[in-house]
Structure formats: C-alpha cells, structure tokens
Amino acid sequence: xxxAVVFEQPAPLTLPRKRIRWGEQLVHVLLFIAAAISVLTTxxxxxxxxxxALDFFREVSPWEFLTGTTWAPLFLDAHFGVVPLVVGTFxxxxxxxxxxxxxxxxxxxxxSEYAGQRVTxxxxxxxxxxxxxxTVVLGYFALTFxxxxxxxxxxxxxxxxxxxxxxxxxxxxxxxxxxxxxxxxAAVPRDLRDGGYALGADKLQVSTRIVVPAAISGIxxxxxxxxxxxVGETIIVLIAAGQLAQITFDPRETIETxxxxxxxxxxxxxxxxxxxxxxxxxxxxxxxxxxxxxxxxSIRLVRKYREIYE
Amino acid sequence: xTLVEHERPHEEPTPESSRESRAWRNRLFKAAMLFSMLVxxxxxxxxxxxxxxxxxxxxxxxxxxxxxxxxxEEAGGRPAILATLxxxxxxxxxxxxxxxxxxxxxxxxANRERWWNRFIEVNIQNLAAVPSxxxxxxxxxxxxxxxxxxxxxxxxxxxxxxxxxxTVVVASREAIRSVPDSIRQGAFALGATKWQVVWRQVLPxxxxxxxxxxxxxxxxxVGETAPLIMVxxxxxVAFDPELFGAYTALPVQIYNWTKQxxxxxxxLAAAxxxxxxxxxxxxxxxxxxxxxxYRRQW
Numbered sequence: 001x002x003x004a005v006v007f008e009q010p011a012p013l014t015l016p017r018k019r020i021r022w023g024e025q026l027v028h029v030l031l032f033i034a035a036a037i038s039v040l041t042t043x044x045x046x047x048x049x050x051x052x053a054l055d056f057f058r059e060v061s062p063w064e065f066l067t068g069t070t071w072a073p074l075f076l077d078a079h080f081g082v083v084p085l086v087v088g089t090f091x092x093x094x095x096x097x098x099x100x101x102x103x104x105x106x107x108x109x110x111x112s113e114y115a116g117q118r119v120t121x122x123x124x125x126x127x128x129x130x131x132x133x134x135t136v137v138l139g140y141f142a143l144t145f146x147x148x149x150x151x152x153x154x155x156x157x158x159x160x161x162x163x164x165x166x167x168x169x170x171x172x173x174x175x176x177x178x179x180x181x182x183x184x185x186a187a188v189p190r191d192l193r194d195g196g197y198a199l200g201a202d203k204l205q206v207s208t209r210i211v212v213p214a215a216i217s218g219i220x221x222x223x224x225x226x227x228x229x230x231v232g233e234t235i236i237v238l239i240a241a242g243q244l245a246q247i248t249f250d251p252r253e254t255i256e257t258x259x260x261x262x263x264x265x266x267x268x269x270x271x272x273x274x275x276x277x278x279x280x281x282x283x284x285x286x287x288x289x290x291x292x293x294x295x296x297x298s299i300r301l302v303r304k305y306r307e308i309y310e
Numbered sequence: 311x312t313l314v315e316h317e318r319p320h321e322e323p324t325p326e327s328s329r330e331s332r333a334w335r336n337r338l339f340k341a342a343m344l345f346s347m348l349v350x351x352x353x354x355x356x357x358x359x360x361x362x363x364x365x366x367x368x369x370x371x372x373x374x375x376x377x378x379x380x381x382x383e384e385a386g387g388r389p390a391i392l393a394t395l396x397x398x399x400x401x402x403x404x405x406x407x408x409x410x411x412x413x414x415x416x417x418x419x420a421n422r423e424r425w426w427n428r429f430i431e432v433n434i435q436n437l438a439a440v441p442s443x444x445x446x447x448x449x450x451x452x453x454x455x456x457x458x459x460x461x462x463x464x465x466x467x468x469x470x471x472x473x474x475x476x477t478v479v480v481a482s483r484e485a486i487r488s489v490p491d492s493i494r495q496g497a498f499a500l501g502a503t504k505w506q507v508v509w510r511q512v513l514p515x516x517x518x519x520x521x522x523x524x525x526x527x528x529x530x531x532v533g534e535t536a537p538l539i540m541v542x543x544x545x546x547v548a549f550d551p552e553l554f555g556a557y558t559a560l561p562v563q564i565y566n567w568t569k570q571x572x573x574x575x576x577x578l579a580a581a582x583x584x585x586x587x588x589x590x591x592x593x594x595x596x597x598x599x600x601x602x603x604y605r606r607q608w
Binding site: 021028031032034036037038039041044048051103105107109114123125127128130132133134137139140141144168171175178202204207225231232234235239262263267280281294298299 | 336340345357361416429442503505535561565579
C-alpha cells in the first residue's frame with residue numbers, strides 16, 4: 001500500500017497592499033466631490049429660500065401670511081395672505097389630476113397588460129415625445145387653442161382661466177403617471193397573473209383585481225409625484241390661467257398660483273431688499289415645503305413596493 | 311362542509327348571460343383604455359398641427375436673422391435662438407461630466423452602509439422633483455444678486471445645469487448598472503485597478519445609455535422657461551448674446567410674444583414654438599435612435 005502523501009499545509013494566502021495608489025485615492029475624492037455638488041445644491045436652495053423668507057416674516061407675521069385671505073403685495077395697501085395663491089395652486093392641481101390620473105393609469109394598463117411588444121415599441125417613444133414638449137408651447141396651446149375651443153362648446157370661460165390650463169397640464173402629466181405606473185405593474189410577478197387566469201379570471205379581472213392592487217403603492221407614488229409636478233408647474237398656468245389672486249373654486253375664472261406669482265414677479269425689476277422682493281422667497285419657501293413633503297412620500301412608497309417583489 | 315351554499319344567497323346568473331355581460335365589460339374596459347391613449351396621442355397631434363398651421367406663415371428668414379422689435383413685421387428671434395444654442399452647449403459641458411462622475415461614485419464607489427451615501431441618493435431623487443421655478447429662485451438669490459455676475463448667459467446655463475443634473479445622474483446610473491458584473495470581475499482578475507476597470511471597461515459599455523439620458527436632459531433644458539425668467543432673459547435684447555452678457559432665450563422670447571395683445575405677435579409666438587419644437591424633438595429622436603441602435607443584450 002503506497003504511503004499517503006502528506007501535503008504540507010500552505011501558509012494562508014495574504015495579499016498585502018504593496019503601496020497606496022495615490023491616483024486611485026484621488027479619483028475617489030474627486031468622484032465624491034462631484035456627488036457632493038447635489039447636496040450643495042439642496043443646501044443652496046434651502047438657504048436662498050430661508051434667509052430672505054425669515055426677513056420677510058420679520059415684517060409680516062407668519063400667521064397673517066398663512067391665514068390671510070387677500071393677496072395684494074404690490075398694492076399701496078398691501079396684504080400678504082397666501083391663501084388665495086394656495087387655493088389657486090390646488091384648484092389647478094386637482095383638476096389636472098382628475099384628467100391625468102385615470103387616463104395615465106389607463107395608458108399604463110394598456111401598455112403593460114394588453115399591447116403587444118411591437119405596439120409598445122411604437123407607443124412608448126410617442127409618449128416620451130409628449131413628455132418632451134416644452135411647457136411654454138403647451139401654455140401657448142392652452143391659451144390660443146383650448147380656451148377658444150371651450151368657448152365654442154358653450155362654456156363661459158374667461159380669457160385666462162383655470163380650466164384650460166388644467167386640461168393641458170393634465171395631458172402633460174399623462175406620460176409621467178403612465179410610465180411610473182407601468183414600471184410598478186411590470187414588477188408584479190407573472191405568477192400572480194397566471195394564478196388569476198388559472199382560476200378562470202378574464203383579462204379585465206386580472207388587470208383590475210390582481211395587477212393594479214399588487215402595484216398600488218407604485219401607482220400611488222406616481223400620483224403623488226404627478227400631483228407635485230402639477231403644484232410646481234409654472235409656465236402653463238402663468239400663460240393660460242392668469243394672474244388674479246382670488247379664492248374661487250370655479251375653474252372658468254382667472255386665478256393665480258404660487259408659481260405664477262413667483263414667475264411674474266421675479267421677471268420684473270424689483271429692487272433687492274424690498275418687501276415685494278422678499279415675498280418671492282416666502283411664497284417660494286411655501287411651494288418648496290409642499291412639494292418636498294410630497295416627494296418624500298413618493299420616494300418612500302416607491303421603495304416600499306420595490307422591497308416586496310425583488 | 312356546507313358553508314358555501316348559504317353564503318351566496320343571490321341568484322347565480324345563467325352561464326349564458328354571465329358570459330355575455332363579461333364580454334361586454336371587457337369590451338367597455340378596453341374602450342376606456344383606448345380612450346386614454348386617444349386623449350394623450352390626439353392632443354399631441356392636434357398640438358403639433360395647430361402649431362405648424364399657425365406658425366408657418368411667420369417662418370421666414372427674418373426670424374433667424376433679425377433681433378426682436380416692437381413692430382411685429384420687423385421682429386425676429388435671432389438673439390433668442392443663438393442664446394438657446396449657447397445655453398444648450400453650456401448645459402452639455404457642465405452637466406454631463408458632473409452627472410456621470412456622480413453616477414460613477416454612487417454605483418461603483420459609494421458604500422451603501424454609510425449614511426452620507428444614502429443621503430446623497432435620497433437628495434438626488436428629491437432634487438429631481440423640485441419645481442424648476444425654485445431653481446430660478448436659487449439663481450436669483452445666489453448667482454444674479456449674491457455673487458453679482460448679473461443676468462448673463464453663464465448664469466442661465468449654470469441654473470439649467472442644476473435643473474437637469476438629477477436626470478443625467480439617474481440615466482447614467484441606470485446605464486452603469488446594466489453593465490454586468492462579470493465584466494468588472496474579469497478585469498479585476500487580470501489585475502486592473504478599480505479606476506482602470508471603471509474607465510476602460512464599465513464606462514465604454516455604458517456610453518450609449520449615458521448619451522441617451524444626456525440628450526434627453528439637454529432637450530429638457532433647452533425647452534425650460536421658468537428658471538430663466540427668474541435669472542435673466544430680459545424681454546428686449548437687440549444684439550447677439552455673449553457668455554457674460556445680457557440675453558433672452560427662445561422659450562422666454564415665445565413667452566413674451568404670447569403676452570403681446572397684437573395677433574401678429576401670436577403668430578410669431580407660434581413660429582418660435584415651431585422652431586423650439588423642431589430643436590427639442592430632433593434631440594429626442596436622436597436619443598431614441600441611439601437607444602434602439604446600441605441596445606445590447608448581455
């Protein structure tokens with residue numbers, strides 16, 4: 001019997017770092033600096049809003065600002081109640097959500113559950129083109145095409161009105177809602193659909209009772225993000241909805257949103273340090289806080305549904 | 311086990327009628343979905359046709375060669391169109407390097423365990439959804455008034471860069487993520503350093519995706535109006551723009567023409583919108599073409 005060869009146990013392999021690669025370290029630092037620019041941007045936004053806004057609140061009490069129902073900062077008898085601007089903003093946002101949410105989800109279900117690969121390959125780029133139309137062009141379209149059209153069909157709308165701005169804004173939001181909702185639906189495992197079909201469900205039942213509920217947090221995230229985009233949209237409402245700050249829930253009337261006020265006022269030559277100048281920042285801060293809360297909700301929802309199916 | 315029976319007190323429909331109503335519900339649902347598509351695409355078509363029909367009469371050489379004027383028959387958009395091209399070039403030069411480097415950091419270098427790296431990620435997601443007019447306020451406070459460079463092309467380019475930077479980062483990250491790990495490990499196995507792996511293997515493979523994302527971001531920057539009305543872009547500019555000079559951009563020029571009561575200015579606005587649409591949609595077409603042409607299956 002041959003003697004068993006006993007191998008000597010090799011020394012544990014160690015790969016000591018010969019030298020520090022300074023070039024690699026430098027690259028790491030440079031990359032970090034590039035990434036930090038985004039943090040600096042946020043910091044810059046917060047500071048540029050907060051400091052003048054604090055100045056503003058030294059002259060106008062936050063209570064008067066948040067609860068006042070008259071917005072007339074440029075008048076001799078100035079009033080600084082932001083409520084009309086907030087009401088205008090939410091009127092526009094709710095109306096456009098009324099257009100964009102059902103239609104966006106409809107498009108998403110169609111693309112995800114019904115359309116074949118070839119149809120999707122054509123329709124998705126077209127949706128992207130709709131998303132790429134500059135807002136100034138959409139605003140012009142709302143003012144010169146949609147408003148006259150509304151009058152033609154017998155609606156008694158003002159020249160500048162909330163309705164036409166909301167309709168166009170709603171259509172503009174369809175691609176955003178559709179694409180995010182479709183992502184969420186695509187993440188629903190095939191097994192769930194097959195299980196439904198195996199139990200005798202038809203396509204309508206599988207779509208509405210299995211796919212949509214399973215993707216619901218993603219769809220809600222899309223809604224929240226879409227709503228926040230509507231709140232932040234400036235040019236369409238500035239062109240088509242007008243600049244008359246009033247508390248009204250009638251979409252046929254002229255209104256003013258927070259963004260429209262900022263855009264119209266920032267455009268002019270207002271002396272730095274004047275109270276009119278500071279209102280831009282107070283309204284901007286209000287807008288920023290509203291959209292920030294919505295974005296954080298949306299980010300959280302998206303993360304939640306990702307955890308379930310991946 | 312006889313529970314099932316009396317839990318359904320209502321009359322079961324006959325198979326025939328149930329099948330029929332099922333078919334109808336399905337048809338109705340499909341019709342509703344097709345209606346959604348119709349609204350989206352119909353609006354797009356109507357908008358394009360309306361802009362072309364209204365704007366076409368004003369597409370003349372003077373639109374590209376003459377400065378704006380208070381007389382509509384003399385007004386052109388040359389300074390605005392030039393400034394928009396300058397802005398586009400600036401955004402491209404600034405946003406692509408910063409965006410790609412940020413994406414490389416987040417995908418290849420950042421340790422997700424560290425809170426500051428997670429913070430950078432959430433921060434970028436959030437910046438992507440900040441209204442563009444808020445960036446305009448940032449520009450108004452810092453660039454134009456704070457540092458005092460004034461309402462110049464460079465300031466506009468800087469702000470537009472910040473507006474689209476999150477888009478570039480997100481697109482570049484996706485492109486980097488789609489490069490399979492086996493390529494990185496192969497390069498590491500051959501003794502490459504981390505940066506060599508990233509620079510010579512990952513980046514070349516990710517270029518088509520990054521290019522697509524960058525062009526889409528650029529097209530968004532070119533069509534952006536809201537931040538520019540805050541940081542520059544005055545109504546009346548009669549001379550060609552310079553990097554540190556006063557300017558107006560094409561979207562702002564369109565906006566200003568829209569505000570004029572004279573209907574001839576409305577025609578000019580439509581013509582300007584047409585030019586802007588051609589620029590933006592060409593970029594989108596190039597981006598979609600690149601994506602389809604270089605889509606790689608690993």
